[in-house]
Amino acid sequence: MAKILIVDDAEFLRVRISKMLTADGYEVIEAENGAKAVSTYQASHPDLVLMDVTMPEMDGLTALKHIRAFDPKARVVMLTALGQESVVLEAIKSGARDFVVKPFERERVLGAISKLLV
Numbered sequence: 001m002a003k004i005l006i007v008d009d010a011e012f013l014r015v016r017i018s019k020m021l022t023a024d025g026y027e028v029i030e031a032e033n034g035a036k037a038v039s040t041y042q043a044s045h046p047d048l049v050l051m052d053v054t055m056p057e058m059d060g061l062t063a064l065k066h067i068r069a070f071d072p073k074a075r076v077v078m079l080t081a082l083g084q085e086s087v088v089l090e091a092i093k094s095g096a097r098d099f100v101v102k103p104f105e106r107e108r109v110l111g112a113i114s115k116l117l118v
Ligand SMILES: [Mg+2]
Pocket: 008, 009, 010, 052, 053, 054, 055
């Protein structure tokens, strides 16, 4: 089954998404900031990344760019908040494949993932 890297500085959100994805059969790994996301991506080669935007150490946009530079085929879905439209635009330009606005629904997250993993 596909391996998904969940990146968010909010632990409760990582736990929530992790439960959601493991219940659907995905293998899950986690990172709490952008810097750890980049190193975890390089070490574990996940099939897809769910990436928060606002995080300490390194933000999600910067991490997205590093990951896409390392692996131009990396599938990254941004987890954004309302009001982050300019971030979404830059993320798409930088290679993000989709975005999900928080607070998100289970179906939206699972739908974005399954669409990209076909
Ligand atoms: Mg955050």
